[in-house]
Amino acid sequence: MKTIYLAIHKYIESVGRAGVFLFQSLFRLPVRWDEAIRLYLKQIYSVGVLSLIIIMVSGAFIGMVLALQGYSILTSYGSESAVGQLLALTLLRELGPVVTGLLFAGRAGSALTAEIGLMKTTEQLSSYEMMGIDPLRRVIAPRLLAGVTCMPILAIIFSAVGIWAGMLVSVQWLGVDEGSFWSSMQQSVYFDTDIMNGVIKSLVFAIAVVWIAVYQGYVCQPTSEGIGRATTRTVVLGSLAILGLDFLLTAAMFGDF
Amino acid sequence: MEVYVDVKNLSFHRGDRAIYEDITLQIPKGKITAVMGPSGVGKTTLLRLIGGQVEASSGSITVAGLDVAQASRKELFEARRKMGMLFQSGALFSDMSVYENVALPLQEHTDFDEAMIRDIVLMKLQSVGLRGAAYLMPAELSGGMARRAALARAIALDPDLVMYDEPFAGQDPISKGVLVELIKRLNRAANITSVLVSHDVEESLSIADHVCLLSAGRVILAGTPDEVRQSSDPRVVQFLQGQADGPVGFHYPAPNYEAQLLEA
Numbered sequence: 001m002k003t004i005y006l007a008i009h010k011y012i013e014s015v016g017r018a019g020v021f022l023f024q025s026l027f028r029l030p031v032r033w034d035e036a037i038r039l040y041l042k043q044i045y046s047v048g049v050l051s052l053i054i055i056m057v058s059g060a061f062i063g064m065v066l067a068l069q070g071y072s073i074l075t076s077y078g079s080e081s082a083v084g085q086l087l088a089l090t091l092l093r094e095l096g097p098v099v100t101g102l103l104f105a106g107r108a109g110s111a112l113t114a115e116i117g118l119m120k121t122t123e124q125l126s127s128y129e130m131m132g133i134d135p136l137r138r139v140i141a142p143r144l145l146a147g148v149t150c151m152p153i154l155a156i157i158f159s160a161v162g163i164w165a166g167m168l169v170s171v172q173w174l175g176v177d178e179g180s181f182w183s184s185m186q187q188s189v190y191f192d193t194d195i196m197n198g199v200i201k202s203l204v205f206a207i208a209v210v211w212i213a214v215y216q217g218y219v220c221q222p223t224s225e226g227i228g229r230a231t232t233r234t235v236v237l238g239s240l241a242i243l244g245l246d247f248l249l250t251a252a253m254f255g256d257f
Numbered sequence: 258m259e260v261y262v263d264v265k266n267l268s269f270h271r272g273d274r275a276i277y278e279d280i281t282l283q284i285p286k287g288k289i290t291a292v293m294g295p296s297g298v299g300k301t302t303l304l305r306l307i308g309g310q311v312e313a314s315s316g317s318i319t320v321a322g323l324d325v326a327q328a329s330r331k332e333l334f335e336a337r338r339k340m341g342m343l344f345q346s347g348a349l350f351s352d353m354s355v356y357e358n359v360a361l362p363l364q365e366h367t368d369f370d371e372a373m374i375r376d377i378v379l380m381k382l383q384s385v386g387l388r389g390a391a392y393l394m395p396a397e398l399s400g401g402m403a404r405r406a407a408l409a410r411a412i413a414l415d416p417d418l419v420m421y422d423e424p425f426a427g428q429d430p431i432s433k434g435v436l437v438e439l440i441k442r443l444n445r446a447a448n449i450t451s452v453l454v455s456h457d458v459e460e461s462l463s464i465a466d467h468v469c470l471l472s473a474g475r476v477i478l479a480g481t482p483d484e485v486r487q488s489s490d491p492r493v494v495q496f497l498q499g500q501a502d503g504p505v506g507f508h509y510p511a512p513n514y515e516a517q518l519l520e521a
Contacts, residue, residue, distance in 0.1 A: 031365065032365070035364070119351075122351070123344045123345075123348035126305075127344060129310055130337055130341075131361070131365070131410075132335070132337040132365070134334070
């Protein structure tokens with residue numbers, strides 16, 4: 001009983017700490033804006049641009065698989081032209097944000113945790129503090145903001161590439177009529193319910209994943225084992241957070257029957 | 258003697274283990290103070306306590322009149338601009354070149370223009386013999402060079418207090434000699450207060466004006482290097498001569514050796 005109590009206590013405490021950590025990182029304004037923007041753009045590159053390849057390749061494969069699977073079922077009802085609708089809605093509403101989030105947690109989240117953890121282990125974070133420079137402002141904030149900026153964009157790229165690759169498979173290979181492929185999509189996809197809800201989802205996932213990643217790096221045990229554990233925790237907690245939040249968000253957005 | 262750092266009745270615990278138990282020591286202004294003691298006695302922790310990075314369980318630390326434990330975040334960050342710390346590993350920022358590392362505190366804390374900062378950085382690098390390495394990345398430096406570059410960064414803002422964490426550990430004899438000279442020269446030329454944490458007996462005694470010997474969480478001796486050399490305290494003698502047997506336990510606390518070997 002006591003151990004359960006202690007575990008809950010510890011959990012609530014760490015959630016509180018993580019909350020304070022997030023607040024402090026975001027609400028300490030930079031002293032030199034040009035430097036802050038330079039750091040932010042540098043992180044956009046390492047968090048976003050470097051994730052592009054994996055996002056685009058995965059998007060293409062998922063779009064192609066969806067087209068194949070969708071076609072094989074829809075063709076038995078004679079409605080294979082609806083494959084465009086199927087592709088667009090699944091990618092924009094669900095797979096775009098969710099798979100991008102999962103890939104992002106594995107590719108960028110783990111890298112963020114390891115990088116910050118190693119900075120802690122090599123006393124670089126202490127060094128910033130002793131220099132009178134706030135590491136939350138200098139190290140954490142640009143990474144947080146860059147991650148939150150990049151993920152919705154990556155999710156949109158993922159969906160766009162997926163739709164394009166699905167089009168190649170269904171139109172060029174399986175012979176679906178191109179006109180009806182696009183028109184079925186045009187008729188059923190709405191900007192605010194489908195596209196915007198997907199963007200909102202990926203924004204929420206981004207905040208969760210990047211927050212977990214930088215926090216785990218910041219509080220990790222400063223040993224090689226500690227960094228390994230923190231990195232694993234980022235990927236596991238980040239992925240679970242995405243899947244759990246996805247259920248909640250989907251229920252809120254599309255559960256109104 | 259003017260006191261720069263005043264540590265009073267300080268206790269510090271890590272978990273259940275007491276690192277310091279009610280220690281009191283003074284670091285005189287403008288002098289080189291060596292804090293010595295065996296590994297694991299918490300010498301680095303003392304520097305972190307002075308810098309306000311960790312909080313003491315009880316007691317007070319006053320740095321240039323500011324009570325570090327009571328200070329607000331802002332006051333603390335302000336005070337740290339007047340402190341330079343040389344970390345044991347150097348702790349250079351690995352994503353910046355040596356030049357950018359040394360320039361960073363100047364860019365953050367002064368209004369100097371780029372040309373001025375460039376001159377200061379080159380001067381600081383010249384004083385540690387690394388002007389030619391200005392555009393190398395930390396990963397390209399040897400351990401000794403990294404520590405010298407870190408020293409250039411620590412003194413970039415011309416601090417009043419410089420703390421050295423094991424500056425001689427793992428240095429070859431030449432770098433060691435260079436560092437000893439550097440620390441001495443910096444201290445004399447700029448009237449800096451220096452605190453040196455080390456267990457290198459010869460180097461430390463040769464440059465220190467004032468020595469504090471720590472053992473088992475207490476100050477066992479505070480005085481001049483000569484007083485330390487002439488001390489008859491068996492703990493001091495043991496430390497200076499590097500003997501395994503003596504009042505300072507070499508072994509980590511353990512159950513009876515014979516009994517443990519005979520355990521089934």
